[in-house]
Amino acid sequence: MKKFMSFGLLLVVMMSMMFFASCARKAPDGGEYPGEEPMAPRIGERADSETELEKQRRIAEEEIEAYRERQAAEAEQIRKEKEAAAFVDANVYFAFDNSSLSAEARETLLKQAKWLQENSDRSLIVEGHCDNRGTEEYNLALGSRRAQSVKDFLVNAGVEPSRIITISYGEERPAVRGDNEEAWSRNRRAEFRLR
Amino acid sequence: MKITYHLKIGCLFFIFLLAIGGKSFAEYDYINISDPFQKKIPIAVPVPASLTDNSETERLSQQVVDVLSNSLKFTGYFNVIDKRAFLDAPGKQGITVSEINFKNWRDIGSELLITGGVRLEGRVLQLEFRLFDPFRQTLLFGKRYTGEVSDMREMVLKFCDEMIHRLTGNFGVFNTQIAFVSEGRDGKALYVSDFDGENRRKLTENEDIVLTPAWSPDGRHLAYTSYKNGKPEIFVRSMETGRTELLASYEGLNITPAWMPGDSRLAATLSFEGDEEIYLLTKSGKVDKRLTNSWGVDVSPSFSPDGKKMAFVSGRAGSPQIFIMDLKTMRTNRLTFEGRYNTQPEWSPRGDKIAYSSMSGNTSDIFVINMDGSGRVQLTADAGRNESPSWSPDGNMIVFSSTRKGNSNIYGMTSSGTDQRPLFEMPGNQSLPDWSPRIER
Numbered sequence: 142m143k144k145f146m147s148f149g150l151l152l153v154v155m156m157s158m159m160f161f162a163s164c165a166r167k168a169p170d171g172g173e174y175p176g177e178e179p180m181a182p183r184i185g186e187r188a189d190s191e192t193e194l195e196k197q198r199r200i201a202e203e204e205i206e207a208y209r210e211r212q213a214a215e216a217e218q219i220r221k222e223k224e225a226a227a228f229v230d231a232n233v234y235f236a237f238d239n240s241s242l243s244a245e246a247r248e249t250l251l252k253q254a255k256w257l258q259e260n261s262d263r264s265l266i267v268e269g270h271c272d273n274r275g276t277e278e279y280n281l282a283l284g285s286r287r288a289q290s291v292k293d294f295l296v297n298a299g300v301e302p303s304r305i306i307t308i309s310y311g312e313e314r315p316a317v318r319g320d321n322e323e324a325w326s327r328n329r330r331a332e333f334r335l336r
Numbered sequence: 337m338k339i340t341y342h343l344k345i346g347c348l349f350f351i352f353l354l355a356i357g358g359k360s361f362a363e364y365d366y367i368n369i370s371d372p373f374q375k376k377i378p379i380a381v382p383v384p385a386s387l388t389d390n391s392e393t394e395r396l397s398q399q400v401v402d403v404l405s406n407s408l409k410f411t412g413y414f415n416v417i418d419k420r421a422f423l424d425a426p427g428k429q430g431i432t433v434s435e436i437n438f439k440n441w442r443d444i445g446s447e448l449l450i451t452g453g454v455r456l457e458g459r460v461l462q463l464e465f466r467l468f469d470p471f472r473q474t475l476l477f478g479k480r481y482t483g484e485v486s487d488m489r490e491m492v493l494k495f496c497d498e499m500i501h502r503l504t505g506n507f508g509v510f511n512t513q514i515a516f517v518s519e520g521r522d523g524k525a526l527y528v529s530d531f532d533g534e535n536r537r538k539l540t541e542n543e544d545i546v547l548t549p550a551w552s553p554d555g556r557h558l559a560y561t562s563y564k565n566g567k568p569e570i571f572v573r574s575m576e577t578g579r580t581e582l583l584a585s586y587e588g589l590n591i592t593p594a595w596m597p598g599d600s601r602l603a604a605t606l607s608f609e610g611d612e613e614i615y616l617l618t619k620s621g622k623v624d625k626r627l628t629n630s631w632g633v634d635v636s637p638s639f640s641p642d643g644k645k646m647a648f649v650s651g652r653a654g655s656p657q658i659f660i661m662d663l664k665t666m667r668t669n670r671l672t673f674e675g676r677y678n679t680q681p682e683w684s685p686r687g688d689k690i691a692y693s694s695m696s697g698n699t700s701d702i703f704v705i706n707m708d709g710s711g712r713v714q715l716t717a718d719a720g721r722n723e724s725p726s727w728s729p730d731g732n733m734i735v736f737s738s739t740r741k742g743n744s745n746i747y748g749m750t751s752s753g754t755d756q757r758p759l760f761e762m763p764g765n766q767s768l769p770d771w772s773p774r775i776e777r
Contacts, residue, residue, distance in 0.1 A: 238655060238677070275695055276679040276723055277547060277768065278592045279649055279656050281561075281568065282605060282612040282633040285589045289610060308567050309589060313545045320698060 225263075225335065228256050232316075233291055233331040238275070240286035242294060250291065253333065254298035264304040266334040267291045271312045272325035284309030291331045306336070366448070366503045376415035378445050380470075381405050382422060382429050384452030384463070393456045396488065400454055400463060403492045410532050411500065411508060412733065412750035417446050431466060433475050441470040448476075450499075461485045465495045467502075477502055489534075500730075509728045513772040514735055515539075515549035515558055516746055520764035526560060528575075531728070531771075533746065533759030539573065540580075548768050550602075552595045555775040559583065559593035559602060570604055570621070583621040594637040603627060603637035603646065614648055627661065628668075638683045638690075647671065647681035647690050658692055660707070671709055678703075684727050684751070691715075691725035691734055691751075702736050704751070715753030726771045727751070735759070737767045 231253060233246040242250065257263065269288030271280040288307035296302045315328045366377065383401045386393040408414045422429070423440040430436045431451040441449050449470050455462040466478035479498060481491040493510040500508030509531040518527050523542035526549055529535055540546060545563040552559070558573045570584040570593050584590040588607035595602050600619040605612050609626075612633045616625040628634035633651040640646070646661045658672045658681045672678040677695035684691065689704045689711075700721040705712045716722040720739035727734055731751060738747045741758070744765040749756040 238651075274698065275656070275677060276693060276700070278636045279633065279651075279679045281547075281589060281591050282607075282635040283651075285607050285612055286633060289607070307588060310545070313563075 221260075224256060225260075228253060229333050229335060231333065233287075234326065235287055235329045235331075237272070237325070237329065238283065240269075240283060240290045242290055247294065250294045251298065254295050254300055257295065257300045257304070264336050265306070266336055267295075267305060267307045268314075268332040268334060269307065269309040270314060270316070270328060270330050270332065272328040273312045273315060273320070274325065275312070277311055277313075281309050281311035284311045287329075287331050374413075377413060377447050378417055379408060379414045379448040379450065380417045380422065380441055380444065380446035381408065381450050382419065382424070384454045384465075385431050387453045387455040387462075388457065390456070393454050396456060396461065396485070397452075397454045399488060400452060400492055403489055404450065404452070404465075404496065407493060407496045407510065407532065410748070412755045413500075413503075414448075417444060431464075433466075433468070433473070436468065436470075438468070438470040438473045441468075446470055456485070459484050461488060461491070463488070463491050463495070465499075467499055493530075504730075506730050507774050508730050509733060509771075511774050511776070512729055513555075513775065514726075514746070514759070514769050515551065515772065516737075516766050516769040517546055517549065518762060518764055518766045526558070526573075527766075528558075529760065533748075536760065536762070539578075548592055549770050550593050550595060551770055551772040553597050553599075553773060555773045559595065561591045561593070570602075584617055585621075586623075592636045594639060596639050597641055597643040599643060603639070605635045605637075614646075627663075627666075636680055638681045640683050641685055641687045645683075647683055649679045649681065658690065660690075671705065671707075673709070674712060680724055682725050682727055685729050685731040689751075691727060693723045693725060693736075695721075702734065702753075713753070715749065716756065719756075722747075724768050726769050728771050729773045733771075735769045735771050737769060 231249050233242070233249055235246070236243070257265070267288045269284030269286070271284050275283075285307065288309055292302070292305045292307050295305060312328075315324070316330065317324045317327050381401060381404055384397045386397050405416045409416050421444045423444060424437065429451065431453055436449070436451070447470070449468040451466050451468070453464045460482065461484060462480060462482045464478065464480040467476040468474065469476055477498070479495060481494060483491050497508060497510040500506070500510070512531045513528050514531065514533070515526060515528045517524055520542075523544055524546045525542050526539040526546055528537055528539055539558070540562075543562055543564050547561040549558050549560045551557070556575055558575060560571055560573070561568050562571055565585070568589055568591050569582060570590045571580050572583045573580040583593070583602070584604060584606065586606045586608035589605055589612060591605050593602050593604045596616070601624060602617050602619070603614055604617055606615050606623070607613070611631060612635060613626055614628045614634045614637050615623050616627055618624050627637075627646065628648065628650070630650060630652040633656070634648055636649045638647045644663055646663055648659055648661065649656050650659050653670060655676045656679050657670055658678050659668050660671050661668045671690065672692070675694040675696060678692055680693045682691045684704075689706055691702060691704045693700045694703050700723050701717060702715045702722050702725045703712055704715060715734070716736075716738070721744070722736055722738045722740075725734050725736045733748055734751050735746060735748050737744050744767050745758045745762070746760065746766045746769050747756055748759050
């Protein structure tokens with residue numbers, strides 16, 4: 142997409158250059174540009190052609206300006222999508238049988254809160270998850286506590302409570318399978334989902 | 337459940353082959369159910385005599401003896417004597433008191449003897465059983481059952497049920513069922529089986545997450561948690577009609593339903609007030625009362641049989657432990673102190689003990705403990721994760737889930753931890769068994 146746009150820009154610049162000197166009639170690949178007519182300025186039409194040139198230059202500049210705006214808007218859109226993706230990808234991790242927020246978790250949540258404030262039209266679901274040790278019933282409640290801790294932090298950081306729903310999955314939806322500390326620590330988490 | 341049961345086996349009647357002499361002697365001497373370490377009673381169960389002369393009757397006789405032997409073994413009360421030890425030739429042992437050579441049964445050590453007869457006319461099956469004491473040379477009781485061939489298992493279980501009632505003074509497990517969750521490749525579903533794991537039926541369609549089936553005190557309803565609407569909600573299913581209704585759908589958690597004995601209300605954990613607390617719900621799902629009031633997790637209520645107390649799990653002590661609340665005074669005492677992770681309390685039907693699971697490291701085991709915190713006994717050991725204990729309604733057995741063979745399966749054992757065995761084999765993982773009360777049918 143980007144490549145195509147820069148090629149477009151090149152095309153616009155080249156076309157406007159052709160009005161100054163009609164020397165670049167060949168495309169870089171040797172073929173002729175479609176619809177291009179050779180234009181040798183004639184003496185008697187000089188004033189007219191200068192006005193015309195000025196007009197053409199203005200149009201070209203406007204086109205470049207519009208293109209840049211489009212490009213900036215697109216970059217902004219991409220940036221926003223990336224930020225939203227980063228928001229959704231940012232998990233918060235917990236210690237065993239614990240729902241309190243570590244320093245690292247708080248740092249993550251501050252970024253999450255900032256994004257939520259910048260995107261006040263977005264609502265979210267906070268999912269609480271547990272590792273597969275312990276029993277299902279207690280883990281459902283623990284997952285709920287974890288999601289609630291995250292919600293409380295975000296609300297304290299200024300996010301409207303009505304934008305946040307919590308749901309606990311207990312140990313039902315592990316991020317990774319396995320019966321080892323590596324797997325357990327990755328499964329004790331809160332996840333974010335936009336709705 | 338078979339509604340037609342009454343009709344089919346309706347014509348059952350006592351056979352008074354022997355006048356028991358007017359005085360009812362104390363049959364309860366045979367099995368003392370309050371003694372968990374009582375030795376097993378040796379019982380002889382020869383193949384019932386074929387009373388109609390055809391191969392189908394003989395085939396049925398073999399099936400009858402298998403169901404009878406397995407069902408009696410299941411209780412943990414009996415040691416069914418190997419038929420190779422029998423002195424009488426098969427089918428020649430006699431079935432009435434005058435025909436039986438009691439010495440031949442005493443000599444192989446059998447303290448009880450069941451003789452039977454099978455009669456098949458068309459599709460009408462008639463079974464008769466007699467229970468003898470070979471030492472006293474007396475008939476303890478005898479019964480005849482009539483039904484269809486397809487009712488054979490139910491007819492045998494009916495006899496077992498009456499026999500256990502006569503020997504112990506209590507009803508056994510033969511008219512009970514076990515609900516559980518099974519997880520396969522296509523998701524989770526609720527199942528129900530007979531007391532011994534036979535006759536398994538799938539109750540619900542496959543879902544993402546379905547958890548903690550809980551029988552109502554009359555055995556007519558099953559409450560459980562399902563995520564079928566995308567969040568944990570409590571449903572109640574009628575076991576008669578199969579109709580399922582949404583009971584509780586408060587914001588946040590709606591989990592771990594438990595019915596209050598002698599009452600239509602249920603306790604469950606909800607979190608709509610921002611904290612996981614146990615509430616009492618009316619049968620229509622309205623909050624009647626908040627029972628717990630502590631910061632942190634309160635979950636898994638289980639009522640005492642008289643409904644006056646409630647055991648539950650709380651994280652208030654810094655780790656999950658079991659507490660008991662007096663529902664009149666609302667006073668709460670901590671029950672478990674040993675171990676860092678004690679959950680899933682289940683009050684015994686006799687009211688004196690609580691079974692629970694205790695996790696340590698990567699294993700869990702089933703324990704029982706007295707109401708005052710004394711007499712803590714570990715029932716499983718060195719065998720993976722053993723979780724979700726549930727008592728049989730006679731208090732004699734406990735069903736639970738175990739990963740001792742890799743996958744999680746449903747196991748049974750006596751309440752003293754003996755006779756541990758899987759109840760059935762089934763693909764996938766089975767968990768969260770709940771033993772029904774006695775279901776009258």
